[in-house]
Amino acid sequence: MRGYSYEFVLKVRTLAKGKNAPVGVQLGLKAVESAMPIKHIATKLGVSRMTVYDWFTGKYQPSPQHLKKLRTLVGSK
Numbered sequence: 001m002r003g004y005s006y007e008f009v010l011k012v013r014t015l016a017k018g019k020n021a022p023v024g025v026q027l028g029l030k031a032v033e034s035a036m037p038i039k040h041i042a043t044k045l046g047v048s049r050m051t052v053y054d055w056f057t058g059k060y061q062p063s064p065q066h067l068k069k070l071r072t073l074v075g076s077k
Contacts (some may be wrong), residue, residue, distance in 0.1 A: 003037040028056025028076040045069055
């Protein structure tokens with residue numbers, strides 16, 4: 001997974017397997033699988049890379065406006 005550390009990929013995959021995985025984690029898995037860099041996502045959404053990382057690891061949830069844009073970026077409905 002170009003641009004992602006092995007540990008990050010493993011963490012996101014593990015979190016996404018949970019029965020009630022947060023939507024940010026689910027979208028993070030899609031981004032990882034499509035090798036879409038966090039930096040690219042952060043730039044497109046106008047947020048920091050750390051914010052995207054926090055969404056993808058379930059620490060925080062994206063706002064409704066960011067969630068809509070994030071879904072579009074990673075190709076999820």
